[in-house]
Amino acid sequence: DLSIIDLDVPFALMFGFSSSLNAYSNLGVLAVVTWQVLFVSLPMIVLAIRLQRYYLASAKELMRINGTTKSALANHLGESISGAITIRAFEEEGRFFAKNLELVDKNAGPYFFNFAATEWLIQRLEIMSATVLSSSAFVMALLPAGTFSPGFVGMALSYGLSLNNSFVSSIQKQCDLANKIISVERVNQYMDIPSEAAEVIEENRPAPDWPQVGSVELNDLKIRYREDTPLVLHGITCKFQGRDKIGIVGRTGSGKTTLIGALFRLVEPAEGKIIIDSVDISTIGLHDLRSRLGIIPQDPTLFQGTVRYNLDPLGQFSDQQIWEVRRLIYLQFRTVSTLSDWDE
Ligand SMILES: Nc1ncnc2c1ncn2[C@@H]1O[C@H](COP(=O)(O)OP(=O)(O)OP(=O)(O)O)[C@@H](O)[C@H]1O
Numbered sequence: 001d002l003s004i005i006d007l008d009v010p011f012a013l014m015f016g017f018s019s020s021l022n023a024y025s026n027l028g029v030l031a032v033v034t035w036q037v038l039f040v041s042l043p044m045i046v047l048a049i050r051l052q053r054y055y056l057a058s059a060k061e062l063m064r065i066n067g068t069t070k071s072a073l074a075n076h077l078g079e080s081i082s083g084a085i086t087i088r089a090f091e092e093e094g095r096f097f098a099k100n101l102e103l104v105d106k107n108a109g110p111y112f113f114n115f116a117a118t119e120w121l122i123q124r125l126e127i128m129s130a131t132v133l134s135s136s137a138f139v140m141a142l143l144p145a146g147t148f149s150p151g152f153v154g155m156a157l158s159y160g161l162s163l164n165n166s167f168v169s170s171i172q173k174q175c176d177l178a179n180k181i182i183s184v185e186r187v188n189q190y191m192d193i194p195s196e197a198a199e200v201i202e203e204n205r206p207a208p209d210w211p212q213v214g215s216v217e218l219n220d221l222k223i224r225y226r227e228d229t230p231l232v233l234h235g236i237t238c239k240f241q242g243r244d245k246i247g248i249v250g251r252t253g254s255g256k257t258t259l260i261g262a263l264f265r266l267v268e269p270a271e272g273k274i275i276i277d278s279v280d281i282s283t284i285g286l287h288d289l290r291s292r293l294g295i296i297p298q299d300p301t302l303f304q305g306t307v308r309y310n311l312d313p314l315g316q317f318s319d320q321q322i323w324e325v326r327r328l329i330y331l332q333f334r335t336v337s338t339l340s341d342w343d344e
C-alpha cells in the first residue's frame with residue numbers, strides 16, 4: 001500500500017487530471033465551433049458517468065479484496081521462510097507449497113477480475129462513443145447541402161474522433177485513480193491505532209542506578225492480549241529475589257514468553273502489578289523501563305554493520321572495555337587481531 005501511495009497514486013493523479021483536461025478542452029473547442037455537438041455530448045457524458053459509477057462499485061471492492069488477500073499471502077510466505085526448518089523436519093513442504101499457490105490464486109483472482117471489469121467499462125464507453133459519432137456523421141450527411149459548411153463538418157468529425165479517445169482514456173484514468181486511492185484508505189486505518197504508553201514520565205523517573213538488586217515481585221498478575229480474549233496469565237503472585245537464577249518451565253503456550261514480555265510491558269497487565277526493586281513498573285516511562293532491563297532472545301540477531309557495532313550498538317563503551325569483556329568470556333576472533341581492525 002505504501003509503495004502504491006508513493007509511486008502509483010501521483011502518476012494516476014497526474015494522468016487522470018491531464019486526460020480529463022484534454023477531453024474537456026477538446027469538447028470545449030468543439031462546442032465553440034459547432035455548439036450543436038452539446039446535444040449529443042452532454043447526454044453522452046451523463047451516461048458515461050453512470051457507467052463509471054456502476055463499474056467503480058465493484059472495481060473498488062475487488063481492489064480491497066486484492067489488498068487484504070495480499071497480506072495473507074505475505075504472512076504465509078514469511079512464516080514459511082522462518083519456519084522452513086520445522087516444515088522440512090515434518091516433511092510438510094507439499095502442504096505449505098499448495099497453500100501458497102492457493103493464496104496466490106486468491107490474491108490474483110480479484111486482480112484479474114478488476115482487469116476484466118475495466119475492459120467491460122472500456123468496451124461500453126467505446127461502443128457508446130462510436131455510436132454517437134457515427135450517427136452524428138450520418139445525420140450530417142443526410143442534412144441538406146449548405147446547412148453546415150464542409151469545413152465545420154470536417155472539423156466536428158475530426159475533433160469528435162479524438163474526443164472519443166480522450167474521453168475514454170479520461171474515464172479510464174479516473175477509475176485507475178479511484179482504485180489506487182483505496183491504499184490511502186487502508187493505510188489511514190493505522191492512524192487510529194492507540195499508541196504505547198509514554199517513553200519517559202518526567203515526574204516519575206527511577207533512580208539512575210535502578211534496578212540495584214533485581215528483585216522482581218509479581219502481584220496477582222493477569223494478562224490478556226486483547227480486550228475480548230481470555231486471560232493468558234491468571235493471577236500470578238510470586239517473588240524472585242535479586243541475583244537469583246530462575247528457570248521458568250511450562251508446556252508450550254503456557255505463557256512463559258508472555259511473562260517475560262510483561263516485564264518489558266510489551267503487553268500491559270489487565271490486573272495486578274509488577275514491582276522491580278520497589279518500583280511499580282507501570283508507573284514509569286517505557287524508555288526508562290526497557291533500557292534498564294536486558295533480554296537475550298532465543299533467536300540471535302546480527303545487525304548490519306561492523307562486529308564492534310553488534311557488540312555495542314549504542315556506542316556506550318570504549319574499545320578497551322569491550323576488549324576486556326572479550327577476554328573474560330574467551331571470545332576469540334580468528335581474523336581480528338588488533339584494535340584497529342575492528343571497524344572493518
Ligand atoms: N501476540 C499474541 N496475541 C494473542 N495471543 C497470544 C499472542 N502471543 C501469545 N498468545 C497466546 O498466549 C498464550 C501464551 O503464549 P506464550 O507465547 O506466552 O507461551 P509460551 O509459554 O512462551 O510457549 P512456548 O513454550 O511455545 O514458547 C498462548 O495461548 C498464545 O496463543
Ligand SMILES: [Mg+2]
Nearest residue numbers: 253256257258
Ligand atoms: Mg515462548
